[in-house]
Amino acid sequence: MKLSITKRAAPALAALAACAAVGSAAAQSAAPAPITGNAEAARDKVSMCIGCHGIPGYRASFPEVYSVPMIAGQNAKYIESALKEYASGARSHPTMVGIAKSLSEQDIADVAAYYSNLK
Template sequence: MNQTPTLLLKTAVAAVTLMGAAGAWAQVAGDAKAGEAKAAMCIGCHGIPGYQNSFPEIHRVPMISGQSAPYISVALQAYRKGDRKHPTMRGIAGSLTDQDIADLAAFYSTHHSAQAPEQPAKAPSAAVAQLLERGACASCHGANFSKPIDPSYPKIAGQHADYLFVALKSYNVQGNPYIGRANPIMGGITQQFSNAELKQLANYLASLPGELATKPQPRFR
């Protein structure tokens, strides 16, 4: 076979999707109103614009308002299972039932911001374009990086650059009990890049208009 690595990667991604990637998230009906009542443990970080996490390095916590419910469910389940290693998030996710996760996912998915344009409003540099092509990023996350081909994949356009950089690097961490993410597709992708290249990707994706936001919560309920 004389296929290029990028073509092989796209083929693998398509195969995983066709095999039912969406089935990875629990088919539990979520209640957004119930999720709002359960979000007290989330708003201390995700409800404060610009809030920073110091582990494993200083970075802004991700914007989760506007993500799809399936993605939020998958992420929380991965923290609960330990496939995503982060002491604070694992402790929180470990306290949640499947119904709690579904309710929180439904709640945060209702926080829509402006709809992202069909195509990126800012063209990448030639160097970044090559990195995006090598990683086949649009194959999963959509041409505008806000319309993933599977609802359990994240929207990444407009996400904080420092968070994206930390998240991308974490897929390359092996054997650390506190840091790392187990995902065979993303692990295969990120291993192709240096940290400097991952930072270039993160900075470009963060510069795009997206559908994510930090929605401040009322101080008193």
């Protein structure tokens, strides 16, 4: 059976196709913009980091005694990756898991930008 489009249906089908194309383009352009870290915005977010990571030679005693790494000057992508791993459970330090889970994606990017700019 051969389908034929009547002259009355053709404009409606063309309009429908145009709407579908616009909707598809809008859905593709609605992808979230990449998150960019803002070191200045992190100044109010790093207070929970300074107590351990801001003291040279600091050794923490929970859950065991270990040397806390200095993160000033560390690569931002590394800091972001580490925080995301703590938040996901891929890394398992209890204090860091709790802190990382409290941070948004923007907070993580901001904190990483802040510490990567310190020397």
